[in-house]
Structures are given as C-alpha cells and as structure tokens.
Amino acid sequence: MSPPASDTKPTRDEGTRTQVLLAGACAGLISRFCIAPLDVLKIRLQLQYHSLADPLSGPVRRPPSGVLRLARDIFRHEGITGFWKGNIPAEGLYLSYGATQFLAYRSANQVLEGMEESANVKLPGAVRSFVSGAVAGTAATTMTYPLDLLRTRFAAQGTEQVYAGLLASLRDITRLEGPKGFFRGLPAGIAQIIPNMGLFFAFYEGFKPLAADIHLPFGSGDAVAGISASILSKSAVFPLDTVRKRLQIQGPTRGKYIGGSRMPAYERGVVGTISMIMRKEGWRGLYRGLSVSLIKAAPASAVTMWTYEQALHLLQSMDEEREVS
Template identity: 80%
Template sequence: MSSRDYSPNHAQGTRTQVLLAGAIAGLVSRFCIAPLDVLKIRLQLRYHSLADPLSTPTPRTPTGVLHLARDILRHEGITGFWKGNIPAEGLYLSYGAAQFLAYRSANQVLESLEQREGVKIPGPAKSFLAGATAGTAATTVTYPLDLLRTRFAAQGTEKVYTGLIASVRDITRNEGPAGFFRGLPAGIAQIVPNMGLFFAFYEAFKPLAADIHLPFGSGDALAGITASILSKSAVFPLDTVRKRLQVQGPTHGKYFGGAKMPVYRGVAGTIGMIVRREGWRGLYRGLGVSLVKAAPASAVTMWTYERALSVIQGASQEDPVEPR
C-alpha cells in the first residue's frame, strides 16, 4: 500500500460499527497493559518530600519499577497487577467506544461545515479539533470508572473497599456524587491537548507509515506508538495531578503512599504543592512506565480498531452509503 492510497478510517463505517470497533479496541488494549498501569499509578502516588527526612524511602519502600513490581508480587500476588481491572475494563470499553464515536462525529461536523460554509480547515487542525472533542466527551462520560480504577489500583495490602458495589456505595454515602469526579478538571486539561495532539500526529504519521512493511501488514501500530509517545510526554504532569486528586477524600490516607501525602485542592494548587515539596521531578514520576505502556497500548488500540472495523464492515450487510 502506498501513501497516496491511504484513506483514514475515522469517518468510515456506520455509528454502530464504529462503536463496536472502538469498544473492542479499548477492551483488548486494557487487558494487555493492566500490570504497567498499576505500576504507573503506584509510582505517581509515591510521595517523597524534599524537606521531610521522614518521607525519604526506606529499604522496605519500593523506589523503582523493578522494586515496586517485586514488592507487589511478594505481598499481593500476581493478581495485584490487575487490581482495579473490572472498573478499568469498563472504562476502556466505554472510553474506546465513546472516543471513536465522538471523533467520527466531530469529523463529520467539520466536513459538513466546510461544505456548507466553504471554509477549508487544514488536515492537522481538523484532526486536533476532532481529537480534543472526542477526548473531552469520552473523559467526562467515563470519569467515575477512571476514579474507581485509580483507587483500586492504589490499594496495597490494606483494603479500602471490599468490592466494586461497596466502593460505589461508600463514595456516594461519604463523598456524594461529586466524589466520583475528583480531579476531572485536571483530566479535561490533560485530555484536550493529549487527544488533540495524538490524533493529529496519528493522522499525519499513518500515510507515511503506510509505505513501511511491518508484521500484520500495515504501519498502523507504528503511527499509533509515535503519536502516543509525543502526546503523552507533553501532558504527563497533569496526569500525575489527576491521580493525586482522585485519591483525595476520607480514605486518602489508606492508599499507597497516602499516609504521608498532603491534602491537595485544585489543579493549580496541586501542581504548586508538588513542585514545592517534591521538586519538578515529582510531576514526572512514572513517566518512563507511562511511555513504555503507551507504546503497546496505542499500537494495540489502533491496530485492533482498524482490524475490527474492517472485519465488522466485511461481515455487515448494511449499505455503507446509508445515512450514518
């Protein structure tokens, strides 16, 4: 396949086909990268004050990725790497579907605007706007599952919640509905540039990668990896802020690293406190794992989405020219 034969799949398929393909992509991706996700969250929540000697890691404190992995395996077993997997699967399933549906719909609106108003929107700008819209919509709709995923992944040997239903009941009773949306502003502030940049990079790199012959027959995975690494690196501090805010509340002292963690309020306040107490490095703790995770996650997501959509379209009897 040459780059001139490339045609983006984001506007192809009916709404049902796009929803199903996006859901499948999110589900498969989540299962594959669950252990790396747990490691990243634990690293982001590990509090280390530059001014407080008592917060300095002890020999029993997992300070690096390998130490942390061994600590989880020793004290929590192999299943510790999949803590929070149930809400996370629900998150990735619904997020993947909502993201691709919103991205496709946003592209259709922009294309309609171009045709109606005669305005030509540059390709990269169109991808950025559609990606930012998709990320904002998907993040807001699925945020309670994201919060539950983080809280379960942050549970060490001490149980905070006995199960998913118990966690929903406890948060509702003690924190109210707003408790499910702790850190949402940081999530929105992160996802808008992240998803906008991701889709802009992805659409830009995919036709270039189409000429590169890789296993499985396409450069979708390579384009996804490159786009994800570049976009995630740019907004990672906001991801750390979001994780710190998500474990605030009545139970925050029980989570991994929470015993010494201060109370955070607001995006700007959290950034300022992390920088003052932990240095700029505190905002990037876990970035290495995040980038390692981003590569397979994005490759699996985009490759699975493209393949699933092709298979679904091939098996479908619907006329592709019908209204979508």
Template identity: 70%
Template sequence: MSPAAEPLRDEGTRTQVVVAGAVAGLVSRFCIAPLDVVKIRLQLQYHSLVDPLSVAASFRRKPLGVIEVARDILRHEGITGFWKGNIPAEGLYLSYGAAQFLAYRSTTQALDALTEDEHGKQRWHVPGTAKSFIAGAVAGTAATTVTYPLDLLRTRFAAQGTEKVYESLIASIRDIKRNEGMGGYFRGLGAGVGQIVPYMGLFFASYEGLKPALADVQLPFGSGDAIAGISASIFSKTVVFPLDTVRKRLQVQGPTRQKYVGGHKTPVYDRGVFGTLTMIVRKEGTMGLYRGLSVSLVKAAPASAITMWTYERALDALKRIQEEDG
C-alpha cells in the same frame, strides 16, 4: 488520496465505529493492566524534598524503582495484584473506546458539514490536521467526562496495598456516594479534561499525519498503523504527563486518603489543579510530576498499537460482515 490515507472519520457506519472502538479498548486494557498498576503506584509515592528525614524514612519503607515496585506487588499481593481495579478499568476502556471514536467521527462529520455548502463545495479550507486536533480534543473531553467515575474507581483500587479500602466494587460506589457525595466520583476531573484535550488533539493529529506516510510499511501483524499509533501516543503523553500525575493525586483524596499506598504521608490537595501542580513542584521538585513516566511510555506503545491495530481490524471485519449480509 489513496485508501490508506483516508481519515478515520470516513470509515464505517456509526454502529461499526462504536463496536470497533469498544473492542479495541477492551483488548488494550487487558494487555497493559500490570503496567498501569505499577505506574499508578509510582505516581502516588510522596517524597518531600523539604524534609530530608521524611525522604529517608519513605525510602526505607517504600521501594522507588519500577522493578522494586513490581517485586513488592508480587511479593505482598500476588500476581493478581497487577490486575487490581481491572473490573472498573475494563468498563472504563470499553466505554471510553466506544465514546471516543463515536465522538471523533461525529465531530469530524460536523466540521465537514460546516465547511461545505449545500452543493458539497468547500466554503473555506480547513487543514486536515486542524480538523483532527479539534475532533480529537472534543472526543477526549466527552469520553473522559462520561467515563470519569470508572477512572476514579480504577485508580483507587489500584492504589490499595495489602490493606483493603473497599470490599467490592459495589461497596466502593456506595461508600463514595455516602461519604463524599456525587462530587466524590469526579475528583480531579479538571486535570483529566485539561490533560485529555491536548493529548487527544495531539494524538489524533499526529496519528493521521503519520498514517499516510507509513501506509506502505509492512509489519508482521499489519501495516504502519501500529507505528503511527506508537509514535503519536509517546509524543502526546510526554507533553501532558504532569496533569496525569495531578489527576491521580486528586483521585485518592477524601476520607480514605491515608489508606492507600503512601499511607500517612499522603498530602492534602485542596487548592485545585493548579494548586496541586505547584505544591508537587515545591515539595518534590519538577521530577515529582514525572514519576512513572517511563512506565507510562512503555505502556503507551503497546496500548496505542494494540488499540489502533485492533480498531482497524475490527472495523474491517464488521464492514466485511455487512457486505456479506448485504
């Protein structure tokens, strides 16, 4: 196997993987923040197909298209409106990136240990894509659960229009704890885990499957890592996007529900992930589950390319530093 085809699990020490993953998440989040805010606003538009009068009213009151939503944010909230929720989001991406790559590396090492005997020989053969899928799913579950409160805060701040729901990050943490309890920080976690397990499994399996084939592709900023990251992310994100919409809808439930974009039209979802999924389909049609997908895919391409490119470069830099110091 050529060096370019080596899987992520065999590269770098544990500390190097954590630092490189954190840096990758931090850089990626800053670059795609505006697209993330627009996507969340689109996902939280509630247009019932049951009540035509309701649809007409919401059409007049809230723009529906990507350009219209972006223009509306710029006009009423200023350029900084595109970075609403950026503080918890930076914390989310920073910690998520580190937790994700650390869990991925640890899981693949554990799988290798299980399939080898004490002499290093394989007891049974497990395809590399299967290992990548399992490790990606475990990594995604662990990272999602640990960082979920930050994800919820990111969504709630991004969902604030001209009316402020929380005065500050500290105030939001205090308010949720007082009015919703600890469970308030984990609204929609089931949808988050249900989304991330197949997403991360499919993403890492696709990425590591494509990476060797694209190893010789030369780009202005490096090898085929970026192309592999883009392709893997677009494929996996499209498959699980409905659960992402469900997660966003559930995250803004609670006593402040009617203060976010959508206002008094914000439905009550109190029947769990599956109940929310079926309710959206019944009232808004199947397309209601995919509102914001185009922005999500546009976001996925630069986000994944930046993440994987930065991760590979940061890891290489850390390894060179260690070699020079060694």
C-alpha cells in the same frame, strides 16, 4: 447538514455508527487487559510521595521507587493478581471510553465536513483531526470519569482493603463524599486533552518532513514521526496526569492507600496541587511513572488500533454477508 442516522453509511467509508461503537468498545476492552500490569505500576509510582525536606519520615513502610523493585514488591505481597487490581472498573472504563471516543471522533468529523460544505471552505486535515480529537477526548473523559476514579482507587490499594468490592465502593463514595466524589480531579483530566492533541499534531507535522526519507522494516518515516510526537506530547502533559491521580485518592479514605498517609491533602485545585508538588517534592514529583507511561503507550495504541480495525472489518463483512443473503 445533520449527521447521518445510525443505519446509514457515513460520508467516508468508516462503518456505521453501530459498527464503530462495537469496534471501539472491543478495542478498548482487549487493550486494557493487555496493559493492566503497566497501568498499576504507573499509578503506584505516581502516588508515591517523597518529601524533599524529610524523605525517610513516616511510620508506614516506604514502597520501592524503582519499576522492577516495585513489581517485585507487588508480586511478593499481593501476588500476581495485584497487577490486575482495579481491572473490573478499568475494563468498563476502556470499553466505554473506546466506544465513546471513536463515536465522538467520527461524529465530530462529520459535523466539520458538513460545516465545510455549507461554508464552502476546506480545513487542513491536521486542524480537523485536532478539533475532532479534542472533542472526542473531552466527551469520553467526562462520560467515563467515575470509572477512571474507581480504577485508580482500586489500583492504589495495597494489602489493606479500602473497599470490599465494586458495589461497596459505589455505596461508600456516595455516602461519604456525595456525587462530586466520583469526579475528583476531572479538571486535570480534561486539561490534558486539548494540549495533548495540539502538541501531538504540532510535533508530528514538524517531524514528518525530517523523517520522510527514513525507511525501516516496521514502517516508514511516518511511524517515526508519530512515535516521536507521542513521546514528546505525553511528556509535556504528564504532570496533569499525576495531578489527576493525586486528586482522585483525596477524601476520607486517603490515608488507606499506598503512600496515602504520607501524602498531603490537596485542596487548591489543579494549579495549587502542581505548586505544592513542586514545592515539597521538586519537579521529579510530577514525572513519577513517566517511563512506564511511555512504555505502555506503544503497545496500548498498537493493540487498540489493530483490534479496532480488525473488529470493524469483521462487522462490515458480517453485515455485507447478511445483506447478500
């Protein structure tokens, strides 16, 4: 059974492909703007290098390690706009990532439903969600990765300017690093997707019975199970996110970023980078910025899903009114 065309109704009442695409893009756009300051703080923390052997060495002013101290430092030296550094490529990232993710998730669900009908089998809902989520996350990560890399590099710029602007960054990376330069750290990004989805659903299904009788003003035990599963799954795969950020600023401009002149070159891939961080910085080096990431996750997910649902309902209403008229 082939997926339905873009102007037909899907198997489940989730909107047409065009509606899902527009709603997902809108959700990603608004969500990114709201959580941009937290994202900059997280990236700066992940890129801080603290050697166990000589933590105070290096001629460069050492950035503050605490979240509040780092925020004050950014505001003092870079102004309020410092919290939105990299926002242009990040808006493009969240817009295209949100659209691609929702569209790929919906399409994967429909393909699985067609396979179930053909084989006359019924997959558990958690299995279907896991497979669809993994496919959607992998597709969205790969398609939008150059924007993710640009977001990281701009957010990692301090008072020293590395790129004169977005177009200049595209030109300089292409000239100095080639097309591969836009995909530094992609294996670490993709490696996050499947374990993150798998662990989330494993934790969620485990916590759901335990939290079934919990009743809270903002929701039922499902919300508690979901939040708990999200915290644990994100914490488990966070080292891969740190590795991705460290690899994204590698290359000829590495020494110009915040802490870049102190950071060693990582040339042995994902596993080699993890090993080097553990050896030189200890396990804490893999988890810098985790607290900000967890704080960011709740509002980001809430804004994304609320905006997506509202935009989808609005688009559906507009189409229904157009059909009636």
